Amino acid sequence: MTTMIPYGRQDISDADIQAVVDVLRSDYLTQGPAVPAFENSVAGYCGAQFGIAVNSATSALHIACLALGVGPNDIVWTTPITFVASANCVLYCGAQVDFVDIDPRTYNMSVERLAEKLAQAEKFGNLPKVVIPVHLCGQPCDMASIHALSRQYGFKIIEDASHAIGGKYRGEPIGNCRYSDITVFSFHPVKIITTAEGGMAMTKDAQLAKRMQLLRSHGITRDVNEMTHVPDGPWYYQQIDLGYNYRMTDLQAALGLSQMQRLDEFVARRHAIAKRYDRLLADLPVVTPWQHPDSYSGLHLYVIRLKLKEIGGTHRQVFEDLRAAGIGVNLHYIPVHTQPYYEGLGFKAGYCPEAEHYYDEAISLPMYPGLTEAQQDKVVDVLREVTAK
Numbered sequence: 074m075t076t077m078i079p080y081g082r083q084d085i086s087d088a089d090i091q092a093v094v095d096v097l098r099s100d101y102l103t104q105g106p107a108v109p110a111f112e113n114s115v116a117g118y119c120g121a122q123f124g125i126a127v128n129s130a131t132s133a134l135h136i137a138c139l140a141l142g143v144g145p146n147d148i149v150w151t152t153p154i155t156f157v158a159s160a161n162c163v164l165y166c167g168a169q170v171d172f173v174d175i176d177p178r179t180y181n182m183s184v185e186r187l188a189e190k191l192a193q194a195e196k197f198g199n200l201p202k203v204v205i206p207v208h209l210c211g212q213p214c215d216m217a218s219i220h221a222l223s224r225q226y227g228f229k230i231i232e233d234a235s236h237a238i239g240g241k242y243r244g245e246p247i248g249n250c251r252y253s254d255i256t257v258f259s260f261h262p263v264k265i266i267t268t269a270e271g272g273m274a275m276t277k278d279a280q281l282a283k284r285m286q287l288l289r290s291h292g293i294t295r296d297v298n299e300m301t302h303v304p305d306g307p308w309y310y311q312q313i314d315l316g317y318n319y320r321m322t323d324l325q326a327a328l329g330l331s332q333m334q335r336l337d338e339f340v341a342r343r344h345a346i347a348k349r350y351d352r353l354l355a356d357l358p359v360v361t362p363w364q365h366p367d368s369y370s371g372l373h374l375y376v377i378r379l380k381l382k383e384i385g386g387t388h389r390q391v392f393e394d395l396r397a398a399g400i401g402v403n404l405h406y407i408p409v410h411t412q413p414y415y416e417g418l419g420f421k422a423g424y425c426p427e428a429e430h431y432y433d434e435a436i437s438l439p440m441y442p443g444l445t446e447a448q449q450d451k452v453v454d455v456l457r458e459v460t461a462k
Contacts, residue, residue, distance in 0.1 A: 078448050079401040081263030081373075082441040084339065092331035096323050103322045111326035112273065114333045115238075115258070119248030121275040123282035126326060127289050130235045130259035130272030132319035134162035134205070137255040137274050140284040141203055141229045143168045150190070151205040151233070152182040153408040153428040159207050159233050160409045170418075171201070172410050174425040178363045180376070180435075181214040182206045183427070184222075191226050200226055207233040209405075211265070211343075211371025212364060213242035216252035235259035238266060239340035240371035247371070248275045255281060260325075263441070265339055265371050266332035268325035292316030342442040343372035346449065350375055350438065353453045358383035358460050360434075374405055378434040384460045388433055394459035395436070400452050403437045 096107055112124035127133045143149060147168040151159045154175050163170040173190055176183040187204070194200045204223065206214040216232070223230050230253040234240075238258045240247045248256045256275040260268040276282050287294060292314030297304060300311045351361050358380040364370060379391055386394075395402045408428040410420035422429065439452055 077396075077399050077401045078439045078444075078452060079441070080403040080437050080439050082443060083262040083267045084335075084442045085267075086331070086335070088334070089328055089331045092327040093324055096327040099323075101323045104320065105323040107323040107326035107330060108321055111268075111321075111330045111333070114330055115248070115273055116275065118333065118336070119238075119246045119256075119275055121248055121250050121256070122277045123275065123279070125274045125276075125282060125285045125289060126321040126329075127272050127274065127319040128321055128325075129270055129319075130233075130257050130261070131158040131162065132289070132317070133257040133272040133274040134158055134231065134233065135165050136285045136288040136317070136319060137231045137257060138162050138166045138168070138203065139288055140281045141231070141254060143203055147202040148199060149203045149205060150187075150201045151409075152207050152209075153410045153425045154180055154209060154406055154431060155207040155233065155409060156235070156406055157409055157412065159205055160415070163203075163205075168202070172420070172425055172428075173204075174427045175431060177427050177431075179212055179214075179365055180209050180431055181212065182219070184215045184218045187219065188222060191222060195226065201228050203229045203231055205231045205233050207235075208237040208240070208247065208371075210362065210374040210376055211236040211240050212362075213237060213240060213247055213368045213370075215365075215367070216242055220252035229254045232256040234371075235261075235264065235272070236373035237371040238264070239336045241369035243367050244369075250275055250277045254278065255285075260329055260332075263373075265343075265373055266329060266336055268321065268329035268332075271321050271325045271329065287314055288316045289319040290316060291318060339442045340371055343440060344370075346440060346442075346444055347372050347375055349446070349449060350453070353449070354456070357453075357457055359456070372440065375438045375440040376405065376435050377438060378431070379436065379460070381434060386460070386462055388436075390462075391459050392436055394462070395455060398455045398459070400455050401439060404432075404435055405437050406432075408432050 116124040143166040145167040149163040153172040160170045174186045232253040237247045258273045260271040360378040
């Protein structure tokens with residue numbers, strides 16, 4: 074049986090394991106000192122004032138929307154080339170979601186399409202309350218331009234940076250919220266660093282941070298200043314809002330805190346792998362990822378696009394042939410607006426043509442720090458073979 078080379082894989086060291094064991098032997102498994110230590114580590118790294126750790130990036134997106142006041146009668150825009158969570162978080166709030174087509178080179182939200190759509194929305198009085206650009210594959214969106222449009226049209230910004238921790242935009246760390254209200258990271262096992270499951274919302278706004286901290290833990294406060302009356306005793310707490318159980322555990326945070334020590338090393342290794350792919354794939358009938366000069370990508374994913382007219386085979390044939398040969402390729406992502414649930418909301422094929430064209434050609438090749446040169450050579454050799462059929 075062929076051993077599959079996965080498209081992504083966590084890198085767990087002895088130090089990571091020891092960090093988790095230390096928590097297992099401590100007095101705290103859930104809410105202890107590791108969570109705030111991890112929050113401070115990420116906030117310090119990014120240059121944001123606050124980090125709010127939660128049990129997933131989906132949870133972080135949800136409470137970010139709620140903290141910005143998203144609710145019924147509001148509209149939020151995002152990109153169709155993302156995981157469904159980027160759009161679902163809007164629907165959780167009872168708001169409407171809409172999509173802005175992608176840029177054909179970066180695969181991120183197109184600033185040109187965004188500007189056009191905003192101009193139209195202004196005429197009809199249905200401007201978005203929030204826009205959620207997604208840093209696909211770890212490459213940041215054109216945040217300065219999106220931020221300038223937010224000033225012009227009055228919307229808030231949540232950066233979905235689930236793929237992008239460790240990356241930079243214009244020389245500064247992604248997550249510093251210079252061009253956004255809130256930035257969200259994911260720590261799923263295939264991401265840049267992992268806490269097994271987990272996410273974090275970054276902000277420089279103390280009020281937004283306080284609101285998200287409240288919402289992640291049932292809407293419960295122990296702060297006397299937030300209570301409606303004097304506490305009944307030292308045991309007392311009050312639920313002052315309808316929150317959720319979105320907390321991260323100390324076990325997860327300890328793993329994340331340990332992984333942060335190697336974040337820059339992980340991203341540098343991904344860049345070395347990407348550069349080697351670029352070189353090895355130069356003569357194949359594929360389009361390799363274009364990197365904007367303003368960006369230093371986290372390189373969570375390495376996505377190629379097939380030149381199908383030169384290949385002769387179909388997208389599916391190439392994908393299945395790669396999988397059959399032990400190359401664990403994947404596809405990121407199916408355009409969200411084409412999912413049956415979203416079709417039920419009225420979206421149809423043809424709504425975001427660039428996103429749909431991307432979907433017809435895209436394949437994510439294996440990309441993770443532990444990928445060896447021999448494994449990478451195999452990926453390229455098999456790709457060469459299947460595209461030459």
